[in-house]
Amino acid sequence: MNIATVFEIVLASVVLGLAIWTIAVAETYSATVGFVAYSLLVALIWVRLDAVDVALTEAAIGGGLGGVVLLGAAARLRDAEALTVEQASPIVRMSAAILSASITAALAFAILLLPDPAPTLAPTVVANAGATGMTNPVTNVLMAFRGMDTMLEKVVLLLAIVGVWSLASDRAWGGRPGPRHQADPNGVLAFLARLLPPAGIVVGVYILWTGADHPGGAFQGGAVLASMWLLVIMAGLADTPPVSSRWLRLILVAGPGLFLAIGLGGLWLGPAFLSYPAAFAKPLILGIEVAMILTIAATLGLLLAGAPERSSQ
Amino acid sequence: MSVARDIMTIAGVSVGAFFFLAGTVGLLRFPDTLTRLHALTKADNLGLGFVVLGLLPQSGSLRDGLKLISIWMLALLAGATVSQLIARMVRQSGTTR
Amino acid sequence: MTEFLTAAVGLILAMLALGLVSILRGPGDADRMMATQLIGTAGIAALLLLGTVTGVPAAVDVALILALLATFASIAFVKKGLPRLEADGVGSAEDE
Numbered sequence: 001m002n003i004a005t006v007f008e009i010v011l012a013s014v015v016l017g018l019a020i021w022t023i024a025v026a027e028t029y030s031a032t033v034g035f036v037a038y039s040l041l042v043a044l045i046w047v048r049l050d051a052v053d054v055a056l057t058e059a060a061i062g063g064g065l066g067g068v069v070l071l072g073a074a075a076r077l078r079d080a081e082a083l084t085v086e087q088a089s090p091i092v093r094m095s096a097a098i099l100s101a102s103i104t105a106a107l108a109f110a111i112l113l114l115p116d117p118a119p120t121l122a123p124t125v126v127a128n129a130g131a132t133g134m135t136n137p138v139t140n141v142l143m144a145f146r147g148m149d150t151m152l153e154k155v156v157l158l159l160a161i162v163g164v165w166s167l168a169s170d171r172a173w174g175g176r177p178g179p180r181h182q183a184d185p186n187g188v189l190a191f192l193a194r195l196l197p198p199a200g201i202v203v204g205v206y207i208l209w210t211g212a213d214h215p216g217g218a219f220q221g222g223a224v225l226a227s228m229w230l231l232v233i234m235a236g237l238a239d240t241p242p243v244s245s246r247w248l249r250l251i252l253v254a255g256p257g258l259f260l261a262i263g264l265g266g267l268w269l270g271p272a273f274l275s276y277p278a279a280f281a282k283p284l285i286l287g288i289e290v291a292m293i294l295t296i297a298a299t300l301g302l303l304l305a306g307a308p309e310r311s312s313q
Numbered sequence: 314m315s316v317a318r319d320i321m322t323i324a325g326v327s328v329g330a331f332f333f334l335a336g337t338v339g340l341l342r343f344p345d346t347l348t349r350l351h352a353l354t355k356a357d358n359l360g361l362g363f364v365v366l367g368l369l370p371q372s373g374s375l376r377d378g379l380k381l382i383s384i385w386m387l388a389l390l391a392g393a394t395v396s397q398l399i400a401r402m403v404r405q406s407g408t409t410r
Numbered sequence: 411m412t413e414f415l416t417a418a419v420g421l422i423l424a425m426l427a428l429g430l431v432s433i434l435r436g437p438g439d440a441d442r443m444m445a446t447q448l449i450g451t452a453g454i455a456a457l458l459l460l461g462t463v464t465g466v467p468a469a470v471d472v473a474l475i476l477a478l479l480a481t482f483a484s485i486a487f488v489k490k491g492l493p494r495l496e497a498d499g500v501g502s503a504e505d506e
Contacts, residue, residue, distance in 0.1 A: 007420050014427045021434060033442045034433055036483045040446075040453045041426075043472060047460055052468040059475040063450070067483030075490040179493035188397045192481060195390065199383075200478055207471065215468040220475070227479055234485060319411055326418045326459070330425075333452060337425045340432050340448060346440050353444050357451045364418075364455045371462050380470055381458065384477045388451055391480035395447055398488040403440050 008048065015041045032074040036067045052215035053138040056207065060223035065300060068230065133282035134212040142217065143285045147274045151263065154256040154292060157299045161252060165243055167307040174244035177305040181236045193235030200228035208293050212282070218255075218289040222296025229301045240305045248298065255295030259288050318370035325367020332360035346403050354396040361388050412463055419459045426452040443487045450480045 018041065022034040039062025046055035088096075125137045125145065132144045142150045168175075183189045204224035211217035232238045241248045262284055266275040276284050339352020365385045372378045429452065432445035454473045461469030 004416060007416060007423070010420065010423055014423070014430065018430055029439055030442060033446055037430065037433060037446050037449045040449055040476065043476070044453060044456060044460070047457060047466060047469045047472055050466065052466060052472060055472045056475060059472050060479065063476050064479035064482045068486040071483060071486035182494045188394055189485065192394045199387065203474060203478055210471070216471065224475060224478065227482060234489065323414055326415065329455065330418050330421045333422055333425045333455065336448060337428045340429060340445060346438060349441060350444055353448050357448055361451050361455050364458060368458055368462055377467065377470065380474065384454065384458070384474050387477035388454060388480060391477065392451070394481055395484040398484060399440050399443060402488050
């Protein structure tokens with residue numbers, strides 16, 4: 001048993017232990033903090049498995065936006081929790097436990113049943129990497145070989161925003177999402193919100209740009225940009241834009257819109273939907289990704305900001 | 314040349330790991346929240362700093378080295394901000410146990 | 411060299427696991443949040459070492475994102491879901 005195996009076993013048992021503790025602990029708040037730490041460790045595991053693209057997403061979502069959502073929700077729930085005396089009956093808890101245990105067992109069974117070596121398209125993807133002029137296989141799959149799935153994912157993001165906005169009351173419709181955050185303009189938070197975003201924007205653009213040949217891409221970059229935007233909003237330095245803003249809506253549809261337009265162009269001028277002409281594949285894909293990073297940043301930021309609750313005046 | 318680089322790496326990473334150890338022990342053993350905060354942010358940032366210093370000779374290019382240093386800078390900024398915010402919150406709520 | 415760096419990753423991972431004990435134990439939420447901060451920094455260090463050991467240079471990018479977003483969970487924690495941040499200001503704690 002070499003040292004790398006020991007390391008993997010330790011990492012796996014730490015993550016499993018933390019996961020079990022997160023489920024077992026009674027207090028929502030402690031469980032949430034445990035979960036934030038858990039997602040950091042999972043990012044380590046993804047790197048160890050050589051899935052750095054996934055690790056980047058896990059770090060950007062789990063470390064940044066997910067933590068903000070969960071901790072904010074736990075803080076709001078805390079007051080409600082103190083008031084409720086109601087407890088789920090033993091039967092309900094028992095059946096929930098049985099359900100979760102059987103799902104885990106089914107997943108474990110399915111993994112053990114996989115043929116060895118598992119069926120994979122990875123060699124084909126690597127062999128055709130030159131077709132788009134980009135060498136990151138994940139970007140090739142997402143943007144070219146399975147471009148349709150990625151486009152529909154962006155439409156799902158748009159639907160999520162529509163869903164959040166539809167929670168607004170009639171009076172607030174068209175107004176600004178979320179509360180107006182306030183903090184001392186000379187305080188620590190405002191200081192951070194002035195210092196960090198310039199660096200963060202550079203990192204976000206870098207992650208998008210490096211995604212052509214190395215792990216990275218529009219979603220990870222967009223999540224970083226969204227975090228920076230949210231930091232400025234939380235520090236009270238900027239307000240959320242009113243949802244009736246035409247600019248905002250244009251940015252929200254820019255990514256899927258351009259993707260769809262280029263896809264239809266492939267159907268019209270080329271052989272199939274979303275087929276890129278070989279000479280222009282890389283510029284076209286980069287163009288889509290630039291539009292997408294803006295859409296993703298705006299969408300994630302607005303999802304966290306919440307439903308419109310103040311009129312725009 | 315390569316030996317000198319390796320020695321620098323071993324020295325830097327060892328000192329870094331020691332500071333992580335110190336920070337963790339401080340977090341577990343110090344008596345109240347504010348002293349624990351002190352132990353954590355000091356040792357933590359020094360630990361990462363020495364690890365970065367140790368890895369610098371192993372980085373292939375100037376760009377990689379600058380990236381390592383900027384990671385440490387960002388971690389320093391995060392540590393400084395977070396310790397201020399948490400300390401003020403603890404002091405306001407008055408529960409320093 | 412590789413063995414040494416792997417051992418260093420293991421040691422830092424052990425520190426990280428000890429930090430988890432502090433999440434379990436508390437006693438206050440502030441202590442839990444501090445432990446998460448420690449785990450974040452230890453995770454960054456482990457990623458940097460791991461990237462060098464396994465020859466995955468992109469691991470450094472993961473560390474970069476973690477370092478950039480390290481403050482976010484703590485800010486959400488301090489804000490307690492409220493729009494107004496109480497524990498802020500130049501002399502807010504000293505003015506009492």
